[in-house]
Amino acid sequence: MGLMGLTYGFLVALIWGAQPVVASFGYRASLDIFDLTVLRFAVSGLVMLPFFIKAGVRNAAGIGWSKALILLLLAGPLYNMVLVGGLHWAPASHSSLIYPAFTPLFTSLLAKLMLDKRDGIPMLGLSLLLLGVIVVKAGSILQPQSAAYAGAWRGDLLFMLAALMWSFYTVLMRRWNTNPLSVVSVIQVGGLLYVPVYFYFAGTSLFQLDANAIAVQAVYQGLLVSVISVLLFNLAVKQLGAKASMFTALMPIVGVSMAIVLLGETLTSSVLLGAVLISGGLFLSLTPVGK
Template sequence: MNHAVRPQAVSAATPIAGPSEAKPWLGIACGLIATLIWGVQAVVSRQSVADGLTAADVTILRFSAAALVLLPWALWRMRPFPVGALGWRRALVLTLLAGAPYSLVLIGGAAFAPALHSSIITPGLIPIFTAGLAFLLFRERAGLARLAGLLLVVVGVAIFSWDTLLGAPARAGAWIGDLLFVLTAVMWSCFGLLARRWGANAIEVTIATCLLSLLLLPVVALVLPIRLAQVGLGALALQALYQGVLVGVAALFFYTRAVALLGAARTALFLPLVPVVTALAAALLLAEWPSPAEVVGMAVVITGMTIAFTARSPA
C-alpha cells in the first residue's frame, strides 16, 4: 500500500478518538473505497510502464497533482507553512522516507515485477519490519498471536516468491522489482514508527511530505530520465489524477474517516483485501494472471495479515 500515505502508517500515525457507532455503514463504505483505491494503485503504476513513463515521470505527476489539491488547506491550516506541528527537521526526515524517494523506488519496482507483487510484498513485510524495528529500538514486544500471524506472512511471501526465486521465464527479472518492494517496506516501516513516535497527525504528515517533495522534483528531473513530452495526455492524466489525487489525497481521507467511525483495529481488517483487489484488477485490466504458487502465497499472506491485525497487543 505509495506514498501516498500507506494504510499501516495512517492508522499508526493518526491519533483519533474511539470509534463512533452512529454510522457504521459509512465507515464500512469509506474503508472499502480506500481499499479499492489502494488495490488498483499497483495496476495503475504498472500501466505507467506500458505507457512509456519512467518512475521519475510518475513521481513528478503524482506530487504536482497532489500539491495542487493540498496547497489551499496547507495555506489555511499549516503553521508554520508547510510543516505544521511536525517542524522542519521531522518533516524532512519523513519526506525522505515516504515522499518522492519512496515513490521513485515503488514505481521503479513496477517496471520489473507484476502489479500483484507490489501489493503482496510491501504491505506484507511492513508489519514484520515494523515489529522488528519496534523491538530493537523501543523494546516493544508483540504478542504470541501477532507473532504467529507475522510468521505466516513470511511463509506466504516465500511461497509467493517461489517462481521468481527459481527464475521462471514468466517472472524473469521480477526479482529486481521484488527487492525494490522490500526496500519500500523498510522505508515505510521506519516512517510509520517515527510518525507514531512523534505523535504525527496523518493529514498534516501527508501535506508536509507532499509539499516538501516538490523541492526534490527538480533534482529528480535533472538526474533521472524524463519522458513526459513523449507520452500522450491521457496517460499523463491517468497518473496525475490517480496517483496524485486519489491515492495521495482521497484514499487517506476515506481511511482516516473509517478509523474515526469504526476504530483503528476494525478498519485495519480492510487492508488484507488490498491484494485481492489488485489480483482481480491486474487480471482484468493487464492480463497479468498469478501463478498457482502466487495464489497460494497470497492466501497465506492475507491469512497472516488478518491474524496479525486482529491480535491483541500485550499489556
Template sequence: MADAGNAGNTRLAIVAGLTMIGIYAIQFVAARFSLREHLTATDLAALRFGGAGAVFLPIVWRSGFANMRALGWRRALALAALAGLPYPLIINWGLTYAPAAHAAALCPASIVFFSSLLSRVFFNDSVSQQRTIGVVVIVAGLLLFIAPARDGASSVLIGDILFIGSGLMFSTYAVLVRQWRADPVTATAAVVLLSCLPLPLLYLFAPSHIHAASAMEIVSQIVIQGILAGAAAMFLYTYIVRQLGPQAASLFLPGIPIATVLVGMAVLGETPMAIQFAAIAIMAAGMAFSAIGRRGAGANLNAPAPGGS
C-alpha cells in the same frame, strides 16, 4: 438514536475501506500499465506528488503553517526521505521488473511485518501470541511468493526486493510518526509538499518519456496516483481509524493484493502462478490474523495508510 448513528458511521467506514482498497488496486495496475507503455518511474512519482501537492497546498495555506513549524524541518525532511519522493520511486522502479500483483502483495505484507518488528525493537511493545503467529505466516507467504522468481527471472526478484524495501521505509516512517507524536495529516502534508520541491530538477535531469504519453494518460495518472492514492486514500484511512480504530482499519489491508490480482488479470493480462495465488492467500490471512491480534503499537500508531507507487 446513538446506536443508529454509530451503525451509520460503521457502514460509512466500511464503504470507505472498500473504496480505499479499490483505489490502491487501480493505482498499482495503472502504474504498471503506464510503465510498460510510455512513462518512467520518475514521471509517475512527479505526477503523484504534483497531484497530491495541488490538494494539500490549499489546505495548509488556509490553516496556516503553524502545525508544519511545530513538526520541525529536520523531522519533516526525515519523514519525506522515507515516505516522500524516494518511496514511490522505489515502488515504480520495482514495477518495471515485476507485475502489479507482486507490489500489491509484498508492500502491505512487508509493512505489517516490519512495523511489528520495529515496534518491538524501539518501543518494547508487547506482542500477543496471535500477532506473532500472524507475522510468521506473513513471512512464510513472502518467501513462498518470491520462490518462483529466485528460480526463474532474476529481474522479477529485483522488483520483489524493491517492494519489500519500500515496506521497510514506510514502517520506519510510521515508527517516527509515533515517536514524535506527529499528527497524521500534518505529517502527510509535510511529506507531500517537501516532495514537490525537487520535481523541477527531476523534470530537467531524470529520464522521462512523458512527452510520448497522451494528455489523457497524463491526466489519468495525476488523478489516480496523486489525487486518489496520494490524498483521498490517506483521508479515507484516517476516517476509518477514527471510526473503527487502527486495529479494525488494518483489516482492510489484506484486500489490497486480492483486488489488485483481479484488476491486473482483467486489465494487464498478468496472472500469478498457482503457488503465488497460494502465497497471496497466506499473506492476506497473516495480515488479517496479525491485525486482529494487534495491541500496544497498533493502538497508538495512527499513521496514514501504506501508499503504493
C-alpha cells in the same frame, strides 16, 4: 460496524490495492519512475499546499523542519521511486503481495526497537506472512511467468525496501506523536521540491507522451492515492476504530485480481496460494491482541 465505515474501508483497500496495476499501465504508456513520481507530487503537493500554508510554513505544519525532512525522505519522492521502480522488473502481483506482507513485519520490529513496545503480531500471523512470500518467490523461480520477469528478484527487493521505508515513517510518526494530516501535507508539499529538479534534467519530454496516460496517473497517484485515500482511511478509523486497519488484508486480493484481469498476468498456483496465506497473515497480524 457502520455501513459508511465499511464503505470507506473497502474504497481504501480498492485504491491502495490497485496502485501497482495503475502504475504498470503507466509503464506501458512509456512513462518511467521519474515521470510517475513528478505526476504524483505535482498534483498532491498543490492540493495540500493551502492546508500546509495555513498550518504554518515556519514550523512545517507544527512538526518542525528537522523531523519533517526525515519523514519526507522516508515517504516522499524517493519512497515512490523505490516502490514504483520495482515494477520495472517484477509483475504487479508481486508488489501486491510482498509490500503488504513486509510492512507489518518491519513495523512491528521497529516499534519494538524504537518505541519500546511490541505491536503484537501473533506467531501464526507472522508465519503465514513469511510462508506466503516464500511460496510466491519459490513459484517465480520454479514457474517463471515469462522472460520479461527474469529479473523479478530485483523488483521484489525494492518492494521490501519500500516496506522498510514506510515502516520507519510510520514508527517515527508515532514516536514523535505527529498530527496525521499535518504529516500528509508536509510529505505532499515537500514533494513539490522534486518537480523543478525533474524538469531541469528531463525537460518537457513528458508532455510528448500519451495525454490520457498522463491524466490517469496524475489523478490516480496524485489525488486518489496521496490525498483521498488518506482522508477515507481517517473517516473509516473514526467510525470503526482500530478495526479499520483490517481492510489492509484485502489489498493482496484486490491487487492480484486486477493484475490478472487488467494486465493479463498469469494466475499461477504459487501466486494464488501466496495471496491466501498473506491475506490470512495480514488479518491475524492486524487483529488486536486479545480480541
